[in-house]
Amino acid sequence: MFVFLAVHLDEHPDYHSLERNGEDATRKLLEKLWQTLADRLVLFAPGWAFDANGPHAIGGKGVGYFRLSFSIATYEENRKAIGTFAKVLNEFYRL
Numbered sequence: 324m325f326v327f328l329a330v331h332l333d334e335h336p337d338y339h340s341l342e343r344n345g346e347d348a349t350r351k352l353l354e355k356l357w358q359t360l361a362d363r364l365v366l367f368a369p370g371w372a373f374d375a376n377g378p379h380a381i382g383g384k385g386v387g388y389f390r391l392s393f394s395i396a397t398y399e400e401n402r403k404a405i406g407t408f409a410k411v412l413n414e415f416y417r418l
Contacts, residue, residue, distance in 0.1 A: 325391065327389070328367070329387070329388055332349050332353060335415070335416060336417055338385065348385075349387050350371070353370075353371075359414075367391050369387070371388075372390075
């Protein structure tokens with residue numbers, strides 16, 4: 324019913340500058356990505372809400388997660404959402 328999807332945010336062009344400024348770069352970038360996806364009507368749940376041992380405990384520093392539910396959408400809706408996610412990721416990482 325759910326898939327946890329890891330996003331290696333430490334590969335983002337802004338990650339290290341955010342860290343040098345004393346910010347939680349993983350959380351900040353994941354929130355930015357989450358908002359961008361929501362603006363495009365793709366509603367993935369950020370993984371920090373499901374991490375019992377605290378933020379970033381599952382994948383470590385620099386890795387953020389989304390929890391994707393594939394049981395509440397049709398096949399076509401899931402395909403469209405994944406296609407949008409791929410486009411957003413390319414823009415987000417400036418590829």
